[in-house]
Amino acid sequence: MDMTPNQPAGDDRDEVARLLPELAEVDLPGGRQRQLQEFLMSEIQRDQRESGAARRVQQRLLFATAGLAAAAVAAVAVGTGALHTGTVPAGSLPTDTTPQHTAQNPPSNHAPAPAFELAAQYAAAQPYTPPRPDQWVYVKDHKSNPSSIAKDKGQRQDEITEVWRSVDGLKMAEWNPDTGKFDTWTQDNGYPEAVALPTDPGKLLDAVRGQLQHEAGGVPAHIKPSDDMDSLLFGRLAMILESNVLPPPVAAALWRGIGMVPGATQEPGTVMVNGRPVVAVGRVQEGWRFEQLLLDAGTHEFVGYRSVAAKDHTFTSPTGPIRIKRGEVQFTITRVAAKFVDKAGQTG
Amino acid sequence: MRQRVRQGDPEAFRELFHAHARAVYNHAFRLIGDWSAAEDVVSLTFLEAWRLRERVDIDDAAGSLRPWLLGIATNVARNVRRTARRHEGALARLPDAEPEPDFAEGVTARLADRERLARVVAALRSLRRAEREVLALCVWSGLDYAQAAAALDVPVGTVRSRLSRARRKLTTLVAGGVVEPQRIRREPPARPGQVTVDRDNAVRFVQEI
Numbered sequence: 001m002d003m004t005p006n007q008p009a010g011d012d013r014d015e016v017a018r019l020l021p022e023l024a025e026v027d028l029p030g031g032r033q034r035q036l037q038e039f040l041m042s043e044i045q046r047d048q049r050e051s052g053a054a055r056r057v058q059q060r061l062l063f064a065t066a067g068l069a070a071a072a073v074a075a076v077a078v079g080t081g082a083l084h085t086g087t088v089p090a091g092s093l094p095t096d097t098t099p100q101h102t103a104q105n106p107p108s109n110h111a112p113a114p115a116f117e118l119a120a121q122y123a124a125a126q127p128y129t130p131p132r133p134d135q136w137v138y139v140k141d142h143k144s145n146p147s148s149i150a151k152d153k154g155q156r157q158d159e160i161t162e163v164w165r166s167v168d169g170l171k172m173a174e175w176n177p178d179t180g181k182f183d184t185w186t187q188d189n190g191y192p193e194a195v196a197l198p199t200d201p202g203k204l205l206d207a208v209r210g211q212l213q214h215e216a217g218g219v220p221a222h223i224k225p226s227d228d229m230d231s232l233l234f235g236r237l238a239m240i241l242e243s244n245v246l247p248p249p250v251a252a253a254l255w256r257g258i259g260m261v262p263g264a265t266q267e268p269g270t271v272m273v274n275g276r277p278v279v280a281v282g283r284v285q286e287g288w289r290f291e292q293l294l295l296d297a298g299t300h301e302f303v304g305y306r307s308v309a310a311k312d313h314t315f316t317s318p319t320g321p322i323r324i325k326r327g328e329v330q331f332t333i334t335r336v337a338a339k340f341v342d343k344a345g346q347t348g
Numbered sequence: 349m350r351q352r353v354r355q356g357d358p359e360a361f362r363e364l365f366h367a368h369a370r371a372v373y374n375h376a377f378r379l380i381g382d383w384s385a386a387e388d389v390v391s392l393t394f395l396e397a398w399r400l401r402e403r404v405d406i407d408d409a410a411g412s413l414r415p416w417l418l419g420i421a422t423n424v425a426r427n428v429r430r431t432a433r434r435h436e437g438a439l440a441r442l443p444d445a446e447p448e449p450d451f452a453e454g455v456t457a458r459l460a461d462r463e464r465l466a467r468v469v470a471a472l473r474s475l476r477r478a479e480r481e482v483l484a485l486c487v488w489s490g491l492d493y494a495q496a497a498a499a500l501d502v503p504v505g506t507v508r509s510r511l512s513r514a515r516r517k518l519t520t521l522v523a524g525g526v527v528e529p530q531r532i533r534r535e536p537p538a539r540p541g542q543v544t545v546d547r548d549n550a551v552r553f554v555q556e557i
Contacts, residue, residue: 012511017487019518025374037365040394043438044358316445
């Protein structure tokens, strides 16, 4: 045994090296290294722009971008959210839901599909008791990953995700299925900002669009071309809705706001998801994924989220191209529970 | 370099990425056995490095920042989910890989390299995670014991004992034919400050100047 603390020569390390086959390092595929480097540089620039007081606010709003890219990366389940628990007097519900048009949110010829309004009405009518500042938002989802991409990434085909967000906006927690351990960590989770969003859909769109435009300012052109503002806006609104237990007026405004995003549409008829008839509303993102918010066909209660290939698409994996057929479901998230609890780890 | 990184000089991070992304990529694959996920670990590792930059020791005598990055990568690979949540906003902006022609020059050879690596990494799954981490850092990434200990935030003695256990298990795997040992003596592992550059990488470097 080598007794020199920092010098490994002549001991277990050399022996292990001898026992293992020679392994050459491989490069990142194609232009991926340069692409990821540009991504890093733009994120650094973005972080620098968002310094100081503005940074906290923006980071908190960023919670909502628990994007589908993140889900693809590491099975980071997005929460879902317009379900409410507790009670609140009906008198607290908004009476005027007509969106106000402003400079940023001009009136358009886009008539929202009826299901958005029905979902808003359902959300607005739910009982709700505001949480205490020391409570947590608990969201439990079932996620299935039947896609070719998920198989390539070795992701689980099915998993239950449980996430806790502190109502004060400062912490997050979850059961990690990879380690079997319960993790709690400090992270701005954006909950205080979400509950404070405008309850007028037009003003809400202005607020979120303004935030996105600020974030996009000066960002180099590495961002995917399909990341146009409408695409970002839809994704952000959907995630705010999904990740939280929100006051009914805010949830209703979000549904109406999503319906107003250009390209937002309703799939004709009903579709069967996990044996349940649902109405699917959403938007085709990045030119090929139809991202759908799922509503109970009878009540228009929000029940989940899924992503379906709207056309044939080829995904470039490090191990080769993956061809995705139109209609292939990328993932489906169904809500199991959403409520306020007293402690992280508590489920009821 | 350490001072520039700690002060948040973006160009320092560009250089850092250029110099070490490949090492992080390979290290990540050796830990998790999946190339696509290893790409994600690369992005998350450098986002974490930016977030944690103020923890860097500015003493240049502390050497290359590669051990620091590999330590971050090890932590990220250990808990990709949590790190991804921390950077979920950024990941939503992560661009898809650009399509590469199926018959691009070198693709077949690269896939063969990847398959060979995958077989070895799969064979090592019987080692405990902590043992694989030490093995990957000390043997494949060329860190010395002190660097590996600093990267993993454990005592040097722990690194030694984990590697010793890994050696015993490997001996069994080789005896059982699960792992095929190298036939030709490899070059000694890189020492601190020594940068391993193969021919392809050198060509690429020249092209990018």
